Amino acid sequence: xxxxxxxxxxxxxxxxxxxxxxxxxxxxxxxxxxxxxxxxxxxxxxxxxxxxxxxxxxxxxxxxxxxxxxxxxxxxxxxxxxxxxxxxxxxxxxxxxxxxxxxxxxxxxxxxxxxxxxxxxxxxxxxxxxxxxxxxxxxxxxxxxxxxxxxxxxxxxxxxxxxxxxx
Amino acid sequence: xxxxxxxxxxxxxxxxxxxxxxxxxxxxxxxxxxxxxxxxxxxxxxxxxxxxxxxxxxxxxxxxxxxxxxxxxxxxxxxxxxxxxxxxxxxxxxxxxxxxxxxxxxxxxxxxxxxxxxxxxxxxxxxxxxxxxxxxxxxxxxxxxxxxxxxxxxxxxxxxxxxxxxxxxxxxxxxxxxxxxxxxxxxxxxxxxxxxxxxxxxxxxxxxxxxxxxxxxxxxxxxxxxxxxxxxxxxxxxxxxxxxxxxxxxxxxxxxxxxxxxxxxxxxxxxxxxxxxxxxxxxxxxxxxxxxxxxxxxxxxxxxxxxxxxxxxxxxxxxxxxxxxxxxxxxxxxxxxxxxxxxxxxxxxxxxxxxxxxxxxxxxxxxxxxxxxxxxxxxxxxxxxxxxxxxxxxxxxxxxxxx
Numbered sequence: 096x097x098x099x100x101x102x103x104x105x106x107x108x109x110x111x112x113x114x115x116x117x118x119x120x121x122x123x124x125x126x127x128x129x130x131x132x133x134x135x136x137x138x139x140x141x142x143x144x145x146x147x148x149x150x151x152x153x154x155x156x157x158x159x160x161x162x163x164x165x166x167x168x169x170x171x172x173x174x175x176x177x178x179x180x181x182x183x184x185x186x187x188x189x190x191x192x193x194x195x196x197x198x199x200x201x202x203x204x205x206x207x208x209x210x211x212x213x214x215x216x217x218x219x220x221x222x223x224x225x226x227x228x229x230x231x232x233x234x235x236x237x238x239x240x241x242x243x244x245x246x247x248x249x250x251x252x253x254x255x256x257x258x259x260x261x262x
Numbered sequence: 263x264x265x266x267x268x269x270x271x272x273x274x275x276x277x278x279x280x281x282x283x284x285x286x287x288x289x290x291x292x293x294x295x296x297x298x299x300x301x302x303x304x305x306x307x308x309x310x311x312x313x314x315x316x317x318x319x320x321x322x323x324x325x326x327x328x329x330x331x332x333x334x335x336x337x338x339x340x341x342x343x344x345x346x347x348x349x350x351x352x353x354x355x356x357x358x359x360x361x362x363x364x365x366x367x368x369x370x371x372x373x374x375x376x377x378x379x380x381x382x383x384x385x386x387x388x389x390x391x392x393x394x395x396x397x398x399x400x401x402x403x404x405x406x407x408x409x410x411x412x413x414x415x416x417x418x419x420x421x422x423x424x425x426x427x428x429x430x431x432x433x434x435x436x437x438x439x440x441x442x443x444x445x446x447x448x449x450x451x452x453x454x455x456x457x458x459x460x461x462x463x464x465x466x467x468x469x470x471x472x473x474x475x476x477x478x479x480x481x482x483x484x485x486x487x488x489x490x491x492x493x494x495x496x497x498x499x500x501x502x503x504x505x506x507x508x509x510x511x512x513x514x515x516x517x518x519x520x521x522x523x524x525x526x527x528x529x530x531x532x533x534x535x536x537x538x539x540x541x542x543x544x545x546x547x548x549x550x551x552x553x554x555x556x557x558x559x560x561x562x563x564x565x566x567x568x569x570x571x572x573x574x575x576x577x578x579x580x581x582x583x584x585x586x587x588x589x590x591x592x593x594x595x596x597x598x599x600x601x602x603x604x605x606x607x608x609x610x611x612x613x614x615x616x617x618x619x620x621x622x623x624x625x626x627x628x629x630x631x632x633x634x635x636x637x638x639x640x641x642x643x644x645x646x647x648x649x650x651x652x653x654x655x656x657x658x659x660x661x662x663x664x665x
Contacts, residue, residue: 122596123356152499153486154601155610157625173599173612173627180504182599205486208635216320231313231664240321247325
């Protein structure tokens with residue numbers, strides 16, 4: 096795929112950030128790193144501005160929720176280096192009740208709506224975001240629906256006769 | 263932009279007014295709203311509101327087996343559903359490690375390129391309507407209809423196609439389908455030429471579009487733009503070339519780019535892409551002649567439904583049928599990102615699995631959603647009529663905005 100191997104990429108990041116950034120795997124050849132929210136903007140800035148790496152293209156920001164884990168809520172960044180034709184995935188996990196993370200809008204304008212969407216569905220607060228509002232759900236919604244504790248269907252609805260289906 | 267009058271601060275017409283463009287307005291081609299602060303005809307600032315047709319696909323997908331998620335992807339960009347369907351099939355095939363036979367890859371390429379053509383027809387023809395030229399639209403829509411007839415032959419449906427299956431196609435293409443594809447490939451370039459001669463050097467059209475909403479490559483990349491609108495700024499990023507999927511590396515095609523990213527460049531890029539798509543389909547038709555003509559799926563009984571006669575008469579087929587329908591086929595607990603070049607840009611599927619029957623988390627990287635966020639900032643200082651054709655040339659599809 097790319098012109099830069101995952102080993103080179105990893106050693107470059109390790110020489111800069113040491114143990115603050117660690118490898119979680121390479122599923123399907125895509126280097127996946129995990130870091131803390133303190134380093135995330137530094138790491139993304141390094142990836143974007145380093146002359147050899149040039150991960151200038153932010154493909155996607157999204158969230159994930161693993162209830163039961165020590166750090167249940169995560170943000171996942173996909174960044175793409177067009178020069179090397181290499182993608183990289185960076186994850187940041189946070190404790191429940193303290194899900195604040197610095198915004199990536201300082202690096203990419205396109206992060207704006209991606210972070211709004213992530214906030215809307217997971218309640219992750221992006222500090223410093225210029226306009227952190229809900230985007231797809233209604234403004235007066237009080238929950239963050241992509242969290243695993245929210246069922247697909249309203250459990251309180253009474254109009255469906257589940258009895259006949261053994262539910 | 264032409265030499266329209268600009269009102270200055272000392273002008274009595276400085277008072278601003280608020281204009282609600284949408285949620286349902288003929289010029290927005292979909293359900294989304296822009297609240298604009300207007301100074302006469304000029305937009306001072308705008309706020310985009312989306313989410314009117316949010317259908318919680320990502321949440322629903324967490325409760326469905328993989329093959330039942332295909333109909334959800336139909337409803338993302340409903341102008342080119344087959345690309346979404348194929349992208350999703352390929353994501354699951356990547357997860358399951360399924361290698362496709364070449365013929366299936368080529369058949370998929372044909373369907374995807376037809377879908378790209380229909381999407382660009384809709385976008386460019388409607389751009390003509392928004393600039394006041396209805397003729398091109400009525401003429402081109404007929405050719406979208408011809409492609410829909412091809413879809414009908416292949417899968418039975420037209421708009422939300424649910425075309426193909428994980429592991430191939432549900433049935434082989436019949437001769438009528440091939441005849442219609444050949445006829446389309448033969449006749450369409452002439453039509454496109456006529457369409458271009460209506461617009462490309464049309465003084466009214468060029469005056470209305472040239473220099474409107476010009477975007478630099480840096481801005482476009484910073485806003486994570488992809489697809490024709492990014493290529494119109496001069497960046498030749500195309501997933502088909504950068505990370506070939508479905509054997510795109512076997513094809514000889516060019517990636518057209520524009521010069522200054524304005525509405526006119528986007529129009530030209532889309533037209534040129536349609537020509538390249540026709541070229542790809544022609545090559546694919548030649549290539550499949552060298553492949554065994556009865557292959558339309560991979561030999562993956564865990565994912566591809568057996569024929570119904572076998573289910574009733576063959577024990578193994580019955581078992582596999584049951585396993586597939588009940589979603590009992592185990593998959594790897596892992597995560598993957600797969601991208602295809604949708605008609606509007608990079609359509610990505612980020613899936614996390616836990617080994618169960620449904621994805622643990624599925625996220626769609628929808629190009630329209632990401633492309634559209636620049637609309638309000640870039641409309642500042644623009645005339646309302648220019649903003650309308652700008653929206654038209656971004657080809658914002660409400661289904662892809664809201665997921």
